[in-house]
Amino acid sequence: MTLVEPDDVDSGESLSLHQRILSDISEKILSGAWPPGYRIPFEHELTAEYSCSRMTVNKALSQLAKAGLIERRRRSGSFVRQPQSQAAVLELHDIRIEVEALGLPYRYERLERLKRRSSAEDRALLGLSASGPVLALESLHFAGERPFALEQRLINLSAVAEAADEEFLNIAPGPWLIGRVPWSEAEHRIRAMAADDTIADALDIEAGAPCLVVERRTWSAEHPVTHVRFIYPAESHTLVARFTPSQG
Amino acid sequence: MTLVEPDDVDSGESLSLHQRILSDISEKILSGAWPPGYRIPFEHELTAEYSCSRMTVNKALSQLAKAGLIERRRRSGSFVRQPQSQAAVLELHDIRIEVEALGLPYRYERLERLKRRSSAEDRALLGLSASGPVLALESLHFAGERPFALEQRLINLSAVAEAADEEFLNIAPGPWLIGRVPWSEAEHRIRAMAADDTIADALDIEAGAPCLVVERRTWSAEHPVTHVRFIYPAESHTLVARFTPSQG
DNA sequence: CGTTTCAATATGTATATACATAATCGCCGT
DNA sequence: ACGGCGATTATGTATATACATATTGAAACG
Incomplete structure (x- = not known):
């Protein structure tokens, strides 16, 4: 070999x-x-x-x-090893599942797809030490007619080379990655944020309106695989907000 | 020291x-x-x-x-280290959140609480090699008036000694454990099961009716912490079922 | 011909040793 | 006093070595 x-x-x-x-x-x-x-x-x-x-x-x-x-x-x-079966390790925050759990029809739309050499910011987000090719994706998830979440994702092409050939027009990156990459670790970050113009436009809300941001970094055996940021309009998605403090 | x-x-x-x-x-x-x-x-x-x-x-x-x-x-x-903040690592399948996401009032009820020396089965479930004290808990989660999920949990008292002093009458074990134990790894298993008499009785469904079972084992630095089995009546909770095969 | 035994082999675990690196403490000179 | 600088110290990483253990494959034997 x-x-x-x-x-x-x-x-x-x-x-x-x-x-x-x-x-x-x-x-x-x-x-x-x-x-x-x-x-x-x-x-x-x-x-x-x-x-x-x-x-x-x-x-x-x-x-x-x-x-x-x-x-x-x-x-x-x-x-x-065989890639770990999907049942063994669950992917959290699969938007389709969240949306359908609310009883609303789900729709996915890819906004942007850009292959580039990783910027310093990309590397910080992914947790990469060295530079390399990344795929930057921006997508919208709909619940019925309303935008439900904006997804901004980086995929480390050094770790998932085949992603370079996928347009992600008919399948969301999340489901695509599951089963292809046996991820071993994930880190979450949740915070509140005011929508800037771009986000407000995409989500059809007012600029400055509060949003919930869920970020996830995923590794597979020390190897950064993907960074994803889900941005939810606060009014339409209070679900994850309950994670934060309470728990009384 | x-x-x-x-x-x-x-x-x-x-x-x-x-x-x-x-x-x-x-x-x-x-x-x-x-x-x-x-x-x-x-x-x-x-x-x-x-x-x-x-x-x-x-x-x-x-x-x-x-x-x-x-x-x-x-x-x-x-x-x-300080115990990891709850925001850093999310607990999946918090029933309260699942129930409230459906817009239904949530209620929790402890059925049984038994402190015992771990049986062979307990050790297999927890992934323990040596014998030791465990706490076995059985609880019900309600969505409105209907039972939503049956929870059968084992807590490794060698890892979480303070659990021995908690009655779990007013707080569910899941939320109680979060923030107290900095867990580092979790393994999930999802399967379908026919309700036996005990389960059918607890969930107010017919014996033999299909149920969805979600099991989770949690470790904190190689140390088994807890094993939990959530049993959902299939009709009242199709959410997690979508995880299994599809993803096309 | 089937079974048992044994040696070969790849991994598992541990040791003693060496040097690199980062952070702290304390000495010393201005 | 105070600021810089070197010695000290604890961890980080790597080496060579040794023996244990599990498994395979082949030889020896009934």
Whole structure:
């Protein structure tokens, strides 16, 4: 199997060896270069590959195993796992589900789609250290006739290469990503915000009106996958607001 | 500070040293013996404590740091972190929120509360290796006058000692646990089930009627915290059912 | 021919060691 | 006093080594 020589990927600034092995291998798995069932190189081969000790390789592989990307079998080697079934890990805030739970018809509309090299802001949002290609998407989710949520999403194309070929006209990025990327961790942030002109226009509310913003960053084995920001008009969507303080 | 001598905790069967250090320390943190801000022993002290090498201690502490239970500062030591704010990590399937999102009045009722030594089944559900005290709770969540969901919960008292003193008459276990236990990982399982007599009686449906079962296991830094099973009558709650296959 | 045994192999865990890095403390000179 | 600078200290990362353990595959045996 053709492995990328470590020298070829030397664009990374000053990651630890351990981190580099980890991200190299996750990238190969997430990109599909190493499909499920594929036997990844033995520890002693990777030792030669990266010219480092077995302990370092072992630490990285153990971490990948803990993250669920690979499965390790004594005497046999380490194998890429089947992508985790969707039932195992739930995606929160699937807008379709939220909308339909309210008994309203759901509709999705893609507004913008832009492939670009990650800006500093993109990297901050995604939690990326190095620069690379990203896909920026802006979409609207409707509940009946009314705009229900504005979605601003960044997809890390280094982690999910196939997203570059998807127009996202008929499918929302969220559902598309589920099942394709076995995400291992997610971080949420919720806050209130006044709608600026762009948002107000998109959501058909008044500029300055309060909005609820839910941001989620998703990783797959230390590898940033996506950052998404859902913006809800406060009046039409008080649901998530109850998460914040109360709980009495 | 008085540390529990490793010899005193020798009831563990054959955990690796690394695992033992990890669970010892998480237990102290989760039980409150080492409060937020407390400086845990230095690596070289733990080295003496467990008579092992610094590498082993280091690996365990690094893992605890990654899980968010402690914060490590060079030259200063390692410190117990403030429990993660509720906004940082969302609790899914909070029944109150689900019910109120439907526009119905919410009510909670505790049915049973039983403190016992964990059975084999309890341990399997929680993912515990060793035996220990657990709290078994059964509760009902109402939407208006109708039962909305039956909750069967196990709480690992080794991880959440204070739960032993709570009657859970006026507060549901879910909200109670949030904010008290900084959970780091959760696993979900969704399936369909026919209601047996007990469930049918509790939910006021016919025996054999289809139910949706959502199970969640929660960990805090490798430490099993709780297992909960929500049982919804299929007709009254089609929301989560949409998670399963479709997504086309 | 089927079963048992044994050696080979890949991972699992632990050790001792070394050096890098960041943050703090205290000394010292102005 | 005060500000800078170096020594100290705790963690971060990596190495080489050793032995344990599980599993496979093949040889030995009844």
